[in-house]
Amino acid sequence: MSEFDALLGKLLEQKPELSRSDVEEKIKQKKEKIGAGYLTDQGALFLIASDLGVILEQPAKVEIGIRDLHVGAKEVTLDTRILSISPSKQFSRKDGTTFFLRTMTVYDIDSTASVKLWDEKANLPVINKLKPGDLVKIVKAYVKSDLNGAPTLNIGSGSDIEVIDKQTNIPSLESITKDVSSIKENEKDIVVSGNIDGNISLMEYTNSQGQLRKALRFRLKGNDNNFVKVVLWGKDESSLPKMIPPNAKVRLLGMKTKSGNQGIELHGNDATVIEIEGKKETEPVVARVLSIAKNESGNNLVLAVDKNKNIFKIFDQANIIGSYNEMDIIELMPSKVIGDSVTLNKDSFVRKIESEKNIPSLSEIRTKISDIKPDNEYCVEAIILKEPQRRQVQTKSGETIALSEMFVEDDSKQIWIKGWRNLSRLIDKCSLGEIVSITGVNAKSGLEGRIELFLTQFSSIKKKN
Secondary structure (H helix, E strand, O other), rough: OHHHHHHHHHHHHHOOOOOOHHHHHHHHHHHHHHHOOOHHHHHHHHHHHHHHOOOOOOOOOOOOOOHHHOOOOOOEEEEEEEEEOOOOOOOEEOOOOOOEEEEEEEEOOOEEEEEEEEHHHOOOOHHHOOOOOOEEEEEEEEEEEOOOOOOOEOOOOOEEEOOOOOOOOOOHHHEEEEEEEHOOOOOOOEEEEEEEEOOEEEEEEEEEOOOOOEEEEEEEOOOOOOEEEEEEEOOHHHHOOEEEEEOOEEEEEEEEEOOOOOOEEEEOOOEEEEEEEOEOOOOOOEEEEEEEEEEOOOOOEEEEEEEOEEEEEEOOOOOOOEEEEEEOOEEEEOEEEEEEEEEEOOOOOOEOOOOOOOOOOOHHHOOOHHOOHHHHHHHEEEEEEOEEEEEEEEEEOOOEEEEEOOOOOOOOEEEEEEEEEEHHHHOOOOOOEEEEEEEEEEEEOHHHHHHHEEEEEEEEEEEEE
C-alpha cells in the first residue's frame, strides 16, 4: 500500500460519510484552487483533512525518496548525493536584520531537488567540507515550494545535514554524466561533459535587482564534434585554472538546457561546479608570430601558432611584443592561458628563440577554401576575383556601419570575405586580381547556409608578388 493510500484510508475511517470518489473530487478541486504545480495529491489530502477537522499523521516510515516530496511535508529525512553547492550569501530583511542562505542541489536514484540552508546552517563546518558526489543524510527538513512550484527542502534550526558512509544504490556522478552531444530540451540538474571549443569569454550583465554581475561564455564540443553554447551566470575567471589547454576536457555539474537562437544551449549559475583540465600556474608557451595588430586602446593583438598547429590569440596588455616581427619564434610566460586565448601583463616576459625547429610556418597551417567549416579560425591564400566594394549597412538599432567585402578563390573553391566597421579598411586596400594571404579569419554560415569568412581584430591581409 502506498503512503497516499494509507493516509486516505485514515481519513475515510474518521469520515465514513465520504467515499473515495468524494475525496478524489475534493483533491481535484483543491489543486485547481491552489494552482497548477504547487500540490501533489498527497499534499492536497493533508489540506482537505485540515478543512474537515481531521489530523493525519505521517506514516511511521520517515525516510523517503526525493520523488515522494510534497509541499507542506515536515521532518523529512532522506539519503542523497551532492550534485552542486553554492557559496553562502548574506541578505538583508526589510527590518534591516540580516540572514545567511546557501543553496545546493542533491539527487537520489531517479530525482533531484533543491536544498536551502538558512542562517547558521549555511555556514556549518560540515557544509564547507562538502563536495560533489558526497553521500549525505538530510534530517528533519521541511518542504516548501520554489518560485516554479517545485518542492524545495529547507534546513533550518530544527534540521540538520550529515555526511554518511554506507552502501547505497544512489548512482555515482560518473554514472550520471552525459556527453554534451546527447542533451535534450528542458533538462535540469544534469551533469555534462565535453571539450572546450575555442575561447572562454567573460561578460558583464545587470540582474533583475539592478546589480552588476559577471558570467562566463564558451562552447562545449561533444563526441559528434558539434558544439553547444554554454553560459555560466554568476561565474567569473576566478572559477578557472590559469592554464587551460586548447580542447581541454570539461565536466559541468548542475546545468539546465534552454532553447536558443541556434539550438539547445546549456545554462548554469553560481552553484554550478566546473571541473576543467588545467593547471593553477601558467607555463611558458613557444609559438610563431603570424600577425601583429593593435586594438583601439593601442595594445598589441597577436596571432601565433605552436608546434601542434594550435592557433593562439595573444592579448598583449603590456605591449611587450612590439619589438618582434611576424614569423619570429618567441617564448613567452603569460599571466593566463584559457583555451586559445593568451594574456600578457606587466609581469610577463617574452624572448626570441632560434633553436625551435618544429613550429609550422604560415604556409603549413593554411586551409583550402573547400575544407573550411563554420565556427572556426583559418588562414587562407587566394586571388581576388571581384573589385572589393564598400557599403553602408543600417543595423536594427538604427546605427549605420561600414561593410567591405571581396570575392576570392583558391584552386579548390570560391568564397566571400567581409570586414565590418574599422576592419573594412583592410579590404579597401586590396584590388582585383591580387593574390593575398589572409590570416585569422572566422568562418560563419550566411544566407542559405553558405559559408563566409569574416575579419577579426586579429586579422591581417598581406599582398603577394
